[in-house]
Amino acid sequence: xxxxxxxxxxxxxxxxxxxxxxxxxxxxxxxxxxxxxxxxxxxxxxxxxxxxxxxxxxxxxxxxxxxxxxxxxxxxxxxxxxxxxxxxxxxxxxxxxxxxxxxxxxxxxxxxxxxxxxxxxxxxxxxxxxxxxxxxxxxxxxxxxxxxxxxxxxxxxxxxxxxxxxxxxxxxxxxxxxxxxxxxxxxxxxxxxxxxxxxxxxxxxxxxxxxxxxxxxxxxxxxxxxxxxxxxxxxxxxxxxxxxxxxxxxxxxxxxxxxxxxxxxxxxxxxxxxxxxxxxxxxxxxxxxxxxxxxxxxxxxxxxxxxxxxxxxxxxxxxxxxxxxxxxxxxxxxxxxxxxxxxxxxxxxxxxxxxxxxxxxxxxxxxxxxxxxxxxxxxxxxxxxxxxxxxxxxxxxxxxxxxxxxxxxxxxxxxxxxxxxxxxxxxxxxxxxxxxxxxxxxxxxxxxxxxxxxxxxxxxxxxxxxxxxxxxxxxxxxxxxxxxxxxxxxxxxxxxxxxxxxxxxxxxxxxxxxxxxxxxxxxxxxxxxxxxxxxxxxxxxxxxxxxxxxxxxxxxxxxxxxxxxxxxxxxxxxxxxxxxxxxxxxxxxxxxxxxxxxxxxxxxxxxxxxxxxxxxxxxxxxxxxxxxxxxxxxxxxxxxxxxxxxxxxxxxxxxxxxxxxxxxxxxxxxxxxxxxxxxxxxxxxxxxxxxxxxxxxxxxxxxxxxxxxxxxxxxxxxxxxxxxxxxxxxxxxxxxxxxxxxxxxxxxxxxxxxxxxxxxxxxxxxxxxxxxxxxxxx
Amino acid sequence: xxxxxxxxxxxxxxxxxxxxxxxxxxxxxxxxxxxxxxxxxxxxxxxxxxxxxxxxxxxxxxxxxxxxxxxxxxxxxxxxxxxxxxxxxxxxxxxxxxxxxxxxxxxxxxxxxxxxxxxxxxxxxxxxxxxxxxxxxxxxxxxxxxxxxxxxxxxxxxxxxxxxxxxxxxxxxxxx
Ligand code: SF4
Ligand code: FES
Ligand code: FES
Numbered sequence: 018x019x020x021x022x023x024x025x026x027x028x029x030x031x032x033x034x035x036x037x038x039x040x041x042x043x044x045x046x047x048x049x050x051x052x053x054x055x056x057x058x059x060x061x062x063x064x065x066x067x068x069x070x071x072x073x074x075x076x077x078x079x080x081x082x083x084x085x086x087x088x089x090x091x092x093x094x095x096x097x098x099x100x101x102x103x104x105x106x107x108x109x110x111x112x113x114x115x116x117x118x119x120x121x122x123x124x125x126x127x128x129x130x131x132x133x134x135x136x137x138x139x140x141x142x143x144x145x146x147x148x149x150x151x152x153x154x155x156x157x158x159x160x161x162x163x164x165x166x167x168x169x170x171x172x173x174x175x176x177x178x179x180x181x182x183x184x185x186x187x188x189x190x191x192x193x194x195x196x197x198x199x200x201x202x203x204x205x206x207x208x209x210x211x212x213x214x215x216x217x218x219x220x221x222x223x224x225x226x227x228x229x230x231x232x233x234x235x236x237x238x239x240x241x242x243x244x245x246x247x248x249x250x251x252x253x254x255x256x257x258x259x260x261x262x263x264x265x266x267x268x269x270x271x272x273x274x275x276x277x278x279x280x281x282x283x284x285x286x287x288x289x290x291x292x293x294x295x296x297x298x299x300x301x302x303x304x305x306x307x308x309x310x311x312x313x314x315x316x317x318x319x320x321x322x323x324x325x326x327x328x329x330x331x332x333x334x335x336x337x338x339x340x341x342x343x344x345x346x347x348x349x350x351x352x353x354x355x356x357x358x359x360x361x362x363x364x365x366x367x368x369x370x371x372x373x374x375x376x377x378x379x380x381x382x383x384x385x386x387x388x389x390x391x392x393x394x395x396x397x398x399x400x401x402x403x404x405x406x407x408x409x410x411x412x413x414x415x416x417x418x419x420x421x422x423x424x425x426x427x428x429x430x431x432x433x434x435x436x437x438x439x440x441x442x443x444x445x446x447x448x449x450x451x452x453x454x455x456x457x458x459x460x461x462x463x464x465x466x467x468x469x470x471x472x473x474x475x476x477x478x479x480x481x482x483x484x485x486x487x488x489x490x491x492x493x494x495x496x497x498x499x500x501x502x503x504x505x506x507x508x509x510x511x512x513x514x515x516x517x518x519x520x521x522x523x524x525x526x527x528x529x530x531x532x533x534x535x536x537x538x539x540x541x542x543x544x545x546x547x548x549x550x551x552x553x554x555x556x557x558x559x560x561x562x563x564x565x566x567x568x569x570x571x572x573x574x575x576x577x578x579x580x581x582x583x584x585x586x587x588x589x590x591x592x593x594x595x596x597x598x599x600x601x602x603x604x605x606x607x608x609x610x611x612x613x614x615x616x617x618x619x620x621x622x623x624x625x626x627x628x629x630x631x632x633x634x635x636x637x638x639x640x641x642x643x644x645x646x647x648x649x650x651x652x653x654x655x656x657x658x659x660x661x662x663x664x665x666x667x668x669x670x671x672x673x674x675x676x677x678x679x680x681x682x683x684x685x686x687x688x689x690x691x692x693x694x695x696x697x698x699x700x701x702x703x704x705x706x707x708x709x710x711x712x713x714x715x716x717x718x719x720x721x722x723x724x725x726x727x728x729x730x731x732x733x734x735x736x737x738x739x740x741x742x743x744x745x746x747x748x749x750x751x752x753x754x755x756x757x758x759x760x761x762x763x764x765x766x767x768x769x770x771x772x773x774x775x776x777x778x779x780x781x782x783x784x785x786x787x788x789x790x791x792x793x794x795x
Numbered sequence: 796x797x798x799x800x801x802x803x804x805x806x807x808x809x810x811x812x813x814x815x816x817x818x819x820x821x822x823x824x825x826x827x828x829x830x831x832x833x834x835x836x837x838x839x840x841x842x843x844x845x846x847x848x849x850x851x852x853x854x855x856x857x858x859x860x861x862x863x864x865x866x867x868x869x870x871x872x873x874x875x876x877x878x879x880x881x882x883x884x885x886x887x888x889x890x891x892x893x894x895x896x897x898x899x900x901x902x903x904x905x906x907x908x909x910x911x912x913x914x915x916x917x918x919x920x921x922x923x924x925x926x927x928x929x930x931x932x933x934x935x936x937x938x939x940x941x942x943x944x945x946x947x948x949x950x951x952x953x954x955x956x957x958x959x960x961x962x963x964x965x966x967x968x969x970x971x
Contacts, residue, residue: 184870
């Protein structure tokens, strides 16, 4: 904006330039002039109902609210004049009339906006001696605690629900003295972003339930961290007391998470203290687990790894740190094997020949400026909640968003959800490609319907369009075909092409070379190893498992069971002790998770975000990079003499010099391999089953989001074929595995398909995420 | 709050609106819906609640409010907000005859406490209560807009003004 278009105002004698139409408070905030406020929040609409921000404006007959007063040229404002101060003091006195002043027993005490403003603008002694009102506290779920007597009716939480979360669950009922904020009827607040109302609430009315009465703000020290579950890499603060993470809060970063974080990033820290944490090394002897000291355990591990040698199979979580991923591949390759992979839930690897490094394809912040977005096989609202939020912002600004999925998802904005069976998704995308003018064998035979034509028109005419492949596409047995088609459509329409990847560090894993076909820096490997799916199709003798629970984190749990059935040299580096690790592994080494270790995560847009460890690992656990380093030394692999994780990082950095992320598909693959049976499973990983840590976070597991996941969802027509009724128990059989679920009739599911969740203990015995299933009634 | 429900907030647009309420009630609500632009169905909420309340012996239930929400494409909480804000809506069962007593400023200075005291004594029910025989509900309301002839009460659709204890007795005797 040029200088002429700005207006000039004067605040407390200072001259300020401002954008016409900006609210006064935005201008003073930018200039560092403090005006007290409760209801104003830069990310929410202006409601101007608390009146705390009253200031004196010259020529105005009475004090004006700075949050709702647009600036005008020549405006003269006084924020600290006697009139302004009297107005602010008066407002505060009114606000405190019904406030219980129970700061000594309030979790917000010490970090409360009301406390702060009362200190600065309030009277020392209250003149109010009448009775105060009391408001009952609704139970809004396991994450947010309520003390509504403290509420000052700023409505930030209500506006957050309507404007950001996109579901209005909270509201202001009653009026005057009887007005209260709540849900009116007993119901929980279920947004995947609900925890943000804890930060928004300026008083102690909404606080964190898991953190309730655990610590005082002034006892905590703050350190930086990065969201460990998804490709957003939300910036976090850890609040630590006496070597324990007490809670997690957002660290503002407009380019990544703005000022929000997902509930998953906020509450998963509870897993650090889970009873399932592995605290000491364990070895399996005659089917029984025995504790052993670290030195013995490491020697044993080194022996096993050396024994496995060139046959070693390494499976590592896509949420492991860059350092861990790098050392894991270095160790594996140093031992003569090239079988390493982080793409545990990927269903198809036929595009591995293309040299590209998969990423989001565009900056996260740009997503909200798209005019057209197409998501193929994914539900970012739950899988990458803050990318879902950016898409919602785009939709609110008028973008057309289309989903091509095997089922309809609950979205918080209007979108065109095209539901197709897994094979139908490929056909639809081929149809879209044809409508756009892409050529090729598969495309030539595709059927182009009106929906394809309309979408093709949108993509061609959009100023800014993008096509994304999500988590469902990732697990699709014809991923290579979906990628190829989507890539060609993007090229033909000049749209961005991106991947919403699994885990917190999928980009980092590729850069670190934790894949069978790719060395550090993404260089093509001369000897290609087996990918995750191939590794599990043979009997495994020796393996190294890092940070993953094989059955629940892999594409095909039944293959895990079979391939590991006679394994004797399986070393697991794990933070959690799980059923499937107990049956697959022979030796378990406890490692730190999240705040317990330093490391680097590379998010979807390619930011390398390094953080330091904030607490010591539980029990005798050690940071995984250190364990890997020692294993490198003990197995005599060269180049494992690191003193700290920064040295590892520098080595990866050097390998990645000049490397850029790229989603080019190259040759591609248009050879459809997936055949649908009479009833096809759609394996979708629910929000709170994404990785082993979330699955051990107790409060998240108690949410409604987690509770309604162990269901078999089919549409009415399919239910009739199999005579299923809603709520009835059902046995699902896939291969030689079986699962007991409850039927849920959901008209959003493609016909002849059943949504059977993956990543849950209940379905951990089944086969691949996509495949034929049969049903048996008990 | 004044948000337009959609598109800001996700609304599950109910396709089976025809299964909500009776055809007569729907027709009455539709008359009000028609007065507003198409995307502002929710503007008819106050009339819809009134119609539905009248059809349900003078009070609303959460279920009825949910149906109003579904019928007008609103989040249920937005309907609860309206219904709990205005004193004309009853959220609990009330007697057939409801006496709304104004105790706001003008009525107060003109003796509304005498009116309240007399009504409470005669009916044997306090403000906010229903008589033991279930025939009368006594309710305190804010200004009825009848300040010029305060103190005032409202029974049904009728205002009674310049009240004295004797006047009240006469009114109630007639209505008994
Ligand atoms: S609960 Fe907190 S955020 Fe919500 S209205 Fe009350 S004070 Fe504001
Ligand atoms: S901050 Fe301006 S009125 Fe609340
Ligand atoms: S104050 Fe009673 S009618 Fe106005």
